[in-house]
Each structure stands twice: as C-alpha cells, then as structure tokens.
Amino acid sequence: MLKISIDYNLEDTVYRQIYNQIVEQIASNNIHPGDKIPSSREIAGVLNINFHTVNKAYQLLRENGIIELTKNKRYIISKKNKTGNAIDNFKKKEIDIINEAMVRGLNDDDIIKTVKNILNLKNGAD
Amino acid sequence: MLKISIDYNLEDTVYRQIYNQIVEQIASNNIHPGDKIPSSREIAGVLNINFHTVNKAYQLLRENGIIELTKNKRYIISKKNKTGNAIDNFKKKEIDIINEAMVRGLNDDDIIKTVKNILNLKNGAD
DNA sequence: CACCTGTTATATATATTATATAACAGTTAA
DNA sequence: TTAACTGTTATATAATATATATAACAGGTG
Numbered sequence: 132m133l134k135i136s137i138d139y140n141l142e143d144t145v146y147r148q149i150y151n152q153i154v155e156q157i158a159s160n161n162i163h164p165g166d167k168i169p170s171s172r173e174i175a176g177v178l179n180i181n182f183h184t185v186n187k188a189y190q191l192l193r194e195n196g197i198i199e200l201t202k203n204k205r206y207i208i209s210k211k212n213k214t215g216n217a218i219d220n221f222k223k224k225e226i227d228i229i230n231e232a233m234v235r236g237l238n239d240d241d242i243i244k245t246v247k248n249i250l251n252l253k254n255g256a257d
Numbered sequence: 258m259l260k261i262s263i264d265y266n267l268e269d270t271v272y273r274q275i276y277n278q279i280v281e282q283i284a285s286n287n288i289h290p291g292d293k294i295p296s297s298r299e300i301a302g303v304l305n306i307n308f309h310t311v312n313k314a315y316q317l318l319r320e321n322g323i324i325e326l327t328k329n330k331r332y333i334i335s336k337k338n339k340t341g342n343a344i345d346n347f348k349k350k351e352i353d354i355i356n357e358a359m360v361r362g363l364n365d366d367d368i369i370k371t372v373k374n375i376l377n378l379k380n381g382a383d
Numbered sequence: 384c385a386c387c388t389g390t391t392a393t394a395t396a397t398a399t400t401a402t403a404t405a406a407c408a409g410t411t412a413a
Numbered sequence: 414t415t416a417a418c419t420g421t422t423a424t425a426t427a428a429t430a431t432a433t434a435t436a437a438c439a440g441g442t443g
Contacts, residue, residue: 144401146400146401151353154353155356157356158356158360170418170419170420172420180401181401181402181403183402186420200420202410203410204418205410206420217363218363220357221354221357221363221371225354228350228351229284229379231346232343234280234337235339236338239380243373243376245347246351246368246372249352250355250365253355271431296388297389306433307433307434309433309434310433313432315389328441329388329441330388330390330440330441331441332388332389384443385443387441388441392435392436392437392438393437394435395434396433397431398430399428399431400428401427401429402427403425403427404424405423407421408421409418409420410419411419413415413417
C-alpha cells in the first residue's frame with residue numbers, strides 16, 4: 132500500500148516529494164509493476180493538498196516512463212525497461228553529486244562504499 | 258583558470274550552473290585549495306549577467322564550506338575536509354537518484370559501473 | 384585618494400509552485 | 414441509465430523563487 136507524507140521544512144517542492152516517495156516505494160518493492168496507484172484526488176485528500184499538485188508529480192512520473200495510463204484512466208506502475216535516457220539521466224546527476232562529494236572531502240572509497248551500502252540496503256529489504 | 262558558461266536551455270537555474278561548474282573544476286583539479294576565484298562582478302561581466310546571481314552561487318558554496326572569504330574580501334577555494342554534513346548530504350542525494358535509476362531499469366551492476374567510470378575519469382584527468 | 388571587494392537594501396519583472404473552481408469525456412458500478 | 418469516479422484542460426489567484434537593476438556602505442589595496 133502506498134504511503135506518502137509531506138514535510139514542508141524540506142527544500143524539496145511538494146510535487147518532488149511525492150515523486151521521490153513513489154519512486155522509492157517502487158524501488159523498495161513496496162509497490163510493483165502493474166499495480167494501480169491512488170487517484171490524484173485521493174492522494175490530495177489524504178495529504179490535504181490540491182490534486183493538481185499530485186497531478187504534477189504524476190505527469191513527471193509518466194514522462195519518465197515510471198507510470199502509465201490504462202484505458203480505464205487509471206495510472207499503473209510501468210514495467211522496468213532500461214532506456215538510454217534513463218542511463219544518461221542517471222550519469223548526469225551522478226557527476227554533479229560525486230563532484231560535490233569529492234570537493235567536500237570524500238574520497239573514491241567513501242563514495243563507492245556509500246553507493247554499495249545503499250544498494251545492499253535495497254536488496255535486503257525485499 | 259576558471260571557465261564558466263551558462264546554458265539557458267537547461268532546466269538548472271543560472272546560479273546552480275555556476276555552482277556546479279565551480280565544483281566541477283575543483284574536483285577536476287583545474288583550480289586548487291587556496292586559489293582565488295574571480296569577483297562576482299568580474300564573472301557577471303564576462304557572462305553578461307547580474308552580479309547578484311553570481312553572488313547567490315558564492316553564498317551557497319560558502320555555506321557548504323567549498324569556498325571561504327579572506328580578510329581581503331576575496332573568496333578562495335577551501336581545503337577539503339570531510340564533515341558529517343558532507344557525508345549525509347551525499348547519501349541523501351544518492352538514495353533519490355539510485356532509486357530512480359533502479360525503477361527506470363538499471364541494475365546494481367549498471368549503477369556501480371557508472372559510478373566507478375565517473376571516478377576513473379576524474380582520476381585520469383589530473 | 385581612486386579603485387576594487389563583499390555585503391546590504393530596495394525595487395521590479397518573470398517564472399515556478401500551490402491552490403481554487405469549473406467543466407468535459409470516458410469508465411465503472413449500482 | 415444514472416451516479417460516481419477517473420484524468421485532463423482551462424482559468425484565476427497567491428506566494429515564493431529567480432534574475433535583474435541601482436544604490437550605498439565598510440574595508441582592503443595600490
């Protein structure tokens with residue numbers, strides 16, 4: 132079951148928080164390809180926010196191939212398919228944050244260990 | 258010597274592009290700890306933008322301990338020192354983009370290889 | 384002293400974010 | 414066939430973020 136919460140103290144926008152939390156729960160196998168996700172109005176009602184804000188997150192998820200619309204006008208989680216765009220997108224973001232990490236004192240080993248640690252946590256959380 | 262360019266087609270803000278490019282050039286050993294960076298008015302003049310926009314990037318770099326102000330009111334590149342904040346910051350960002358990469362079809366090996374590839378390119382570019 | 388620095392302040396314009404309503408076509412279930 | 418739901422589109426408004434434009438100030442430098 133999908134659980135989302137908004138923290139207004141974070142610098143991330145509301146729709147970005149929704150986006151990241153849905154992505155996180157797919158990555159954590161909490162929700163799976165083919166599963167329906169709640170309607171934007173339903174999420175908005177629970178979080179007490181406007182449904183257009185939820186819709187913006189959904190649009191972004193759709194553009195990135197993470198969710199898709201069925202004929203019944205329901206969004207479902209897409210099957211994973213590794214596109215060139217996904218790889219390029221990952222690499223671009225990685226370069227920026229690895230640069231920053233190195234400049235702020237982390238060495239190669241710190242970086243590799245952190246990444247492996249994150250991956251191991253994911254794999255252990257099935 | 259510091260080189261910065263702005264691409265208005267990118268979704269990144271101008272001050273973020275400046276921030277990332279300075280970080281990149283420190284990470285690439287193009288500029289080094291102790292080196293002075295050009296004044297915000299100088300950068301702004303070359304890029305034909307407002308110096309407050311450059312200043313916003315400088316403020317952010319300063320808050321993250323990447324540059325510091327000397328008594329002479331000149332910004333210099335700080336010495337690298339691995340703080341807890343730097344590690345936490347790196348980890349938080351990594352989690353979000355690794356989640357997205359996995360959901361978009363990349364597996365553990367793709368992720369590790371991409372990270373190692375980025376680190377190797379940095380180390381070879383001295 | 385003239386010139387540079389970062390900083391602060393104020394004002395303005397534009398873009399983004401978030402909310403508020405309303406309406407529409409299509410699906411679903413009573 | 415209704416009634417209720419869906420996503421989508423449209424319009425309007427408010428608040429915030431981004432970028433520019435000026436001006437002024439304290440302090441260092443030559």
